[in-house]
Amino acid sequence: MTSTELTPADYPLSINRPELLHTPTGKALADITMDAVVSGEVTNEDLRVTPDTLVLQGRIAESVGRRQLGENCRRAAEMTAIPDDEVLAMYNALRPRASSAAQLEEIASRLENTFSAPTCAGLVREAAEVYAARNLLAEED
Structure with a gap:
């Protein structure tokens, strides 16, 4: 996971910071296409959220003073395991x-x-x- 400073301008990550996102199997967000789904290159596992993504979302929430939402995202990140x-x-x-x-x-x-x-x-x-x-x-x- 990156230690890059995140701000509200980074939200949503999928549009503004897609390079930070990956699937649990390591695919980049750009690799998740309809063609890849149809061909079987993308599996159900690729569609699950990663702990890193949840932590990043929590950091953005905290950057705008939403501490509890940030904590919820950290707990959700732990719960993925x-x-x-x-x-x-x-x-x-x-x-x-x-x-x-x-x-x-x-x-x-x-x-x-x-x-x-x-x-x-x-x-x-x-x-x-x-x-x-x-x-x-x-x-x-």
């Missing part, structure tokens, strides 16, 4: 009264240690604190 079934299980576990403090800490630890997702882990820990303060945790087993 987490299997869909894990994401769904974590989503369900984060419902109020669905998980105990220990269960939420287990999820946060798994996010950090298995998926290298410290920003997501921090969000789960923050949710656990808020749920504890508002009596929204599940009973310990």
